[in-house]
Amino acid sequence: MRFSLGSRAGRCTAILVTALLTAGMGETGSEIQLKLRPRVCTLAANETQCSTTVHADWHSPREESLCLVILGRSDVKRCWEHYSQGTYSIELVFSDDLLFELKDARLETVLASQALRIIREAIRYRHRRRDPWNIFQ
Amino acid sequence: MWKLLIAFVLMAATTASAAPASSASDCDADSQDCVVVGKWNVSLAIGAGVRSNPLVHGQDLPLVVVPQISYYGKRFYIDNLDVGFTAVDGEANSLSLIASPGYDRIFFYRSDLQNIFVNLGGPSGPAGATPPPPVPFPSRPREITYLAGPEWTFNLHGIIGQFDVLREVTGHNHGEEVRTAIEFPVSRSTNRFSAAIGLTWQSAAIVNYYYGAPGIYESGSALRPFLKLKYSRPLGPGWRFEGIAQYEHLASAIADSPIVAQNYVVTAFFGFVHAF
Numbered sequence: 001m002r003f004s005l006g007s008r009a010g011r012c013t014a015i016l017v018t019a020l021l022t023a024g025m026g027e028t029g030s031e032i033q034l035k036l037r038p039r040v041c042t043l044a045a046n047e048t049q050c051s052t053t054v055h056a057d058w059h060s061p062r063e064e065s066l067c068l069v070i071l072g073r074s075d076v077k078r079c080w081e082h083y084s085q086g087t088y089s090i091e092l093v094f095s096d097d098l099l100f101e102l103k104d105a106r107l108e109t110v111l112a113s114q115a116l117r118i119i120r121e122a123i124r125y126r127h128r129r130r131d132p133w134n135i136f137q
Numbered sequence: 138m139w140k141l142l143i144a145f146v147l148m149a150a151t152t153a154s155a156a157p158a159s160s161a162s163d164c165d166a167d168s169q170d171c172v173v174v175g176k177w178n179v180s181l182a183i184g185a186g187v188r189s190n191p192l193v194h195g196q197d198l199p200l201v202v203v204p205q206i207s208y209y210g211k212r213f214y215i216d217n218l219d220v221g222f223t224a225v226d227g228e229a230n231s232l233s234l235i236a237s238p239g240y241d242r243i244f245f246y247r248s249d250l251q252n253i254f255v256n257l258g259g260p261s262g263p264a265g266a267t268p269p270p271p272v273p274f275p276s277r278p279r280e281i282t283y284l285a286g287p288e289w290t291f292n293l294h295g296i297i298g299q300f301d302v303l304r305e306v307t308g309h310n311h312g313e314e315v316r317t318a319i320e321f322p323v324s325r326s327t328n329r330f331s332a333a334i335g336l337t338w339q340s341a342a343i344v345n346y347y348y349g350a351p352g353i354y355e356s357g358s359a360l361r362p363f364l365k366l367k368y369s370r371p372l373g374p375g376w377r378f379e380g381i382a383q384y385e386h387l388a389s390a391i392a393d394s395p396i397v398a399q400n401y402v403v404t405a406f407f408g409f410v411h412a413f
Contacts, residue, residue: 046176123173123174124173124174124175125167126164126172126211126226127227127231128169128170128171128207128209129233130292130299130320131216131219131290132298132318132319132333133299133301133316133318133335134217135381135404136182136203136205136381
């Protein structure tokens with residue numbers, strides 16, 4: 001029994017470490033770091049779209065020539081040549097998760113990526129009042 | 138008896154509060170029967186209609202713009218001028234404590250909130266700008282009153298029933314009122330056609346508060362049966378056509394009053410409803 005618990009804890013730790021490494025270094029494990037603010041947009045029960053200004057910051061120990069793009073949004077693209085850091089702010093309206101990617105200048109290799117996720121507030125329902133005594137119901 | 142009913146509802150509320158949520162598990166979408174928790178619901182009906190006024194020299198009330206506002210919390214709700222606390226919210230039965238304004242004041246004051254809610258912009262201008270209809274006798278105020286008490290509703294295969302046992306709680310007449318109604322779906326197609334019959338019982342205290350003339354006319358309790366027909370046809374997203382006609386018969390306890398000229402109230406409205 002104790003062995004089983006320990007094994008499960010070990011698996012959880014491994015997943016946590018992997019997640020932290022992925023979050024810190026991007027998908028490819030490169031040293032370029034990409035950060036988004038905000039990282040989550042919460043929709044109220046009566047909302048269908050997020051509308052917010054997103055700030056993207058990237059840092060690299062070396063000078064890089066790269067571009068920031070959003071997967072599936074060809075209208076958004078910002079490039080830097082021989083920079084070790086960069087910032088970009090953009091107002092976005094979206095209804096699904098967005099994946100921000102830093103790619104090389106040829107837009108072939110993903111150097112780092114971060115997701116801006118949407119969390120939808122759980123919509124709860126209840127019965128409407130039944131009021132046949134009321135003339136308008 | 139009334140205190141016993143209140144105690145029963147409060148006991149049901151206590152029991153229900155211990156449950157993780159109301160038993161509204163059959164509600165999973167905004168529909169005719171279900172509503173989103175925590176959201177204001179506003180709709181506006183624009184059309185043509187009238188509600189007759191049974192008082193001597195009473196002016197009929199034109200119905201042109203009819204707003205409807207409601208808000209439902211997990212248990213608390215606002216339904217136009219009614220407020221309620223739902224103790225049990227089941228698929229078939231619902232038990233609430235409600236507070237609802239006294240109805241009859243609408244015939245004495247055009248500016249009554251219940252009239253504002255059914256006529257924001259009639260041909261005679263905003264409600265309240267029009268002076269009260271002349272009521273020759275007696276000339277005394279009828280204050281805004283609220284009645285409170287338990288409400289039981291049920292939905293049995295589309296047949297909807299309602300049973301309210303209310304007492305005046307604002308200290309103006311201390312009367313009691315029982316409101317009952319049952320609604321039958323006549324057509325279950327996209328076009329909803331329903332018929333409802335109902336009965337209102339008012340204690341002598343309420344009847345005399347509105348229709349009594351001290352020393353001249355004092356009555357006992359009154360029964361007021363009504364028949365309502367309603368037609369609703371969806372027209373597109375957020376829009377529907379509605380037609381409503383209701384006939385309410387006033388008991389002799391009310392109709393025999395010297396300030397009452399008609400023993401009935403007729404209401405009719407046809408118009409387009411938009412839900413925002």
